[in-house]
Amino acid sequence: xRAKNLAGFVLMMSIGVAAFPQAAKTGTYPNLFALLLxxxxxxxxxxxxxAWKQLxxxxxxxxxxxxxxxxxxxxxxxxxxxxxxxxGMSYGMMIAVQLDKKGEFDRLWKWAKTYMYQKTxxxxxxxxxxxxxxxxxxxxxxxxxxxxxxxxxxxxxSARWGDGEGxxxxxxxxxxxxxxxxxxxxxxxGVATNMFDAEAKQVVFVPTKNNGAEIxxxxxxxxxxxxxxxxxxxKDRAFWKDAAAASxxxxxKAADPETGLMPDxxxxxxxxxxxxxxxxxxxxxxxxxxxxxLAVDYSWFRADPWxxxxxxxxxxxxxxxxxxxxxxxKVTGERIGNxxxxxxxxxxxxxxxxxxxxxRKVFVLELWNAQxxxxxxxxxxxxxxxxxxxxxxxxxxAYLPK
Numbered sequence: 001x002r003a004k005n006l007a008g009f010v011l012m013m014s015i016g017v018a019a020f021p022q023a024a025k026t027g028t029y030p031n032l033f034a035l036l037l038x039x040x041x042x043x044x045x046x047x048x049x050x051a052w053k054q055l056x057x058x059x060x061x062x063x064x065x066x067x068x069x070x071x072x073x074x075x076x077x078x079x080x081x082x083x084x085x086x087x088g089m090s091y092g093m094m095i096a097v098q099l100d101k102k103g104e105f106d107r108l109w110k111w112a113k114t115y116m117y118q119k120t121x122x123x124x125x126x127x128x129x130x131x132x133x134x135x136x137x138x139x140x141x142x143x144x145x146x147x148x149x150x151x152x153x154x155x156x157x158s159a160r161w162g163d164g165e166g167x168x169x170x171x172x173x174x175x176x177x178x179x180x181x182x183x184x185x186x187x188x189x190g191v192a193t194n195m196f197d198a199e200a201k202q203v204v205f206v207p208t209k210n211n212g213a214e215i216x217x218x219x220x221x222x223x224x225x226x227x228x229x230x231x232x233x234x235k236d237r238a239f240w241k242d243a244a245a246a247s248x249x250x251x252x253k254a255a256d257p258e259t260g261l262m263p264d265x266x267x268x269x270x271x272x273x274x275x276x277x278x279x280x281x282x283x284x285x286x287x288x289x290x291x292x293x294l295a296v297d298y299s300w301f302r303a304d305p306w307x308x309x310x311x312x313x314x315x316x317x318x319x320x321x322x323x324x325x326x327x328x329x330k331v332t333g334e335r336i337g338n339x340x341x342x343x344x345x346x347x348x349x350x351x352x353x354x355x356x357x358x359x360r361k362v363f364v365l366e367l368w369n370a371q372x373x374x375x376x377x378x379x380x381x382x383x384x385x386x387x388x389x390x391x392x393x394x395x396x397x398a399y400l401p402k
Contacts, residue, residue, distance in 0.1 A: 022302040024227075029394035030299070032352055036361045037368060044393045047368075051389060052099060054372055055382055062374045065382060066092060066104065067133070073114065074107035075133055078379045083130045083138060086116055086146025091383045093153040098390050098397065102161055105153070106168060111135075112150070113167050122190040125180035126207070141212075144181075144195045144203050145220045151177040152225045155232045159399035175234050182236055200268035201239065201246040205275070215273045218254050218262040219289040221247035224297040224398070231400050248304045251294060260314035261331040262290050272331060282336065283329045288344045288384065291351035296391060298354035300398050311355040318348055319359055342373050342381040346388035353391060364392060 023029045033039040056066040065088070068074045075084045076092040089112045096105035115135035116127040122140070127150065129143035154174035163169045180187070181195040184207065193213040196203055203220045206212025223244035230240040253270025254262045263272040264280035264287050272281035280286070291314055298307040317333065318325050327344050328337025349367035352360035367388060373381040390396040 022300060024224075024300040024398040024400065027397075029397055030353070031394035032360075032364050032392045033368060036352075036364050039368070048099075048389060048393060048395065051372060051382075051386055052095075052101075055386060056104060063372075063378075065379050066108075068107065069111060069133075072107060073111040074104065075111050076108060076379075077133060078130075080377045080379060081130075082133075084111075084116075084133055085130045086112070086127045086143055086150070087129075088379060088383060089116065090146050090149030090153060091387065094149055094156075095383075095386055095390065097153050097156045097160060097399075098395055100160065102157075105157060109154070109173075110167065113173075122192050124188065125176075125184065126192065141192075141206055141208050142195075144205065144207060145217070145222075147177050147181055147195060148203065148220065148222055148225055150174075151181075152222075152228060155228060156399040158232075159401065171232070174232065178229060178233055178236070182239065196239075196243060197268060201243045202250055202268050203243075203247075205265060212275065215265050215275065216250070216268055217264065217286055218251065218266055219264075219286045219293060221250060221290075222293055222297075223247040223303070224293075224300045227297075227301055227303075228398055228400060244303070248297070248307075251290070251310070252306060255310055255313075256331045256333075258313075259317045259329070259331065259333045260310055261317065261329055261333065262287050263331050281331075283331055284337075285327075285343070285380070288327075288341075288347045290347075292347045292384075292388060292391065295351045295354035296396065299391075307354050308356055311351050311353075312357045314351055315348065315355055315357055315360060315363060319362070342370055343384040345370055346381075346384040350388040350391045367392065 031044065033044045054063045056064060058064040065079065066074055066076050076088040078085050078088055089108055092108050093105050096108065112127060115131050118124055118126055118128060118140065123142060126142035127146055128137040128140055129146060130138050132138060151174045154170040158171040163171050167173060184192055184194045191209055193207045193209055195207045202216050204213045205215050205217045226240045226244040230237045233240060250270055254266050261283040263282060264284045265273045265275055267273050274281045294307050295311055324340050326335045326337045327339045327341040329335055345366055349363045352364050372385060
């Protein structure tokens with residue numbers, strides 16, 4: 001362990017992870033693999049390097065999800081669905097900027113801007129939520145989380161590498177995304193809406209009138225990103241601060257008071273919602289990510305002590321389910337899915353960033369011992385693994401303007 005981290009290590013071992021100062025202010029991000037498992041920096045870095053190599057440069061058929069396209073582009077593939085999603089592309093960009101991989105970042109961004117970005121039509125200024133690997137848009141409507149992660153990854157790239165020209169003027173590109181997200185209906189009138197509801201100040205599920213803009217997705221709430229935007233943005237900074245507060249308040253309403261589970265979709269008041277009969281009033285695949293998002297917000301900004309209570313509540317629920325807990329539940333706790341999925345294992349481990357329960361070590365250890373998925377559904381499971389591993393190793397950081 002580097003000497004500069006020794007004081008932080010002693011502090012966290014003595015007062016507990018949840019009491020560590022806000023990382024975005026101090027620049028010191030806790031490494032739970034070291035703090036809870038005693039793993040060395042060399043061991044942790046080796047695991048991180050191996051995961052990067054497998055997911056970005058591993059076997060074409062069973063390992064990688066990142067595929068170069070031509071001389072200067074690349075896409076990140078959802079193997080199970082055989083498409084390219086704004087979710088995955090933006091995750092890939094965030095992973096690349098966190099690991100200082102500018103070449104891969106620029107390839108992914110150029111592919112997204114070339115094929116996913118919409119220059120005309122009702123969704124002009126937004127990114128199509130999924131495309132074929134050849135770049136054909138499969139649906140015009142965007143998914144709000146893609147834009148959120150794109151914008152934040154671009155701001156962080158500006159901080160790490162500086163701004164270039166054209167589409168590689170990262171800060172300018174990020175600001176353009178924010179402008180459309182918040183002012184789409186000011187720019188043109190059509191089927192598309194803003195990505196944030198003006199009254200609720202919450203992100204919408206899909207910015208489409210009468211088909212997604214009336215509800216939200218708890219896993220799309222990223223108050224730690226909004227706090228960063230309030231520092232990076234050229235305008236609307238007060239709105240982004242308010243949006244961060246609104247998301248933190250929303251989570252309190254959306255979480256079941258006993259289990260801590262949240263639904264895939266919800267009304268702006270936190271009540272569970274569904275759309276097109278998909279069962280999304282339950283804790284399904286989207287909702288896995290809420291634990292990580294909430295914990296990262298707490299780790300970075302320490303804005304709401306309730307997030308510690310919530311993280312403990314969620315982990316207590318899964319501890320009560322036993323080592324082979326399922327991957328889908330009613331928010332009240334009835335099990336409806338039997339798989340023990342790597343993606344949820346990863347998200348529960350990341351939840352430990354905000355937890356105070358001594359049993360959090362169990363979840364961190366399970367992720368450490370886990371193997372990357374090599375199957376049909378490796379895209380989602382492995383992306384969540386990588387994001388959790390970055391967070392737990394202290395390598396998922398807020399790059400803020402000087």
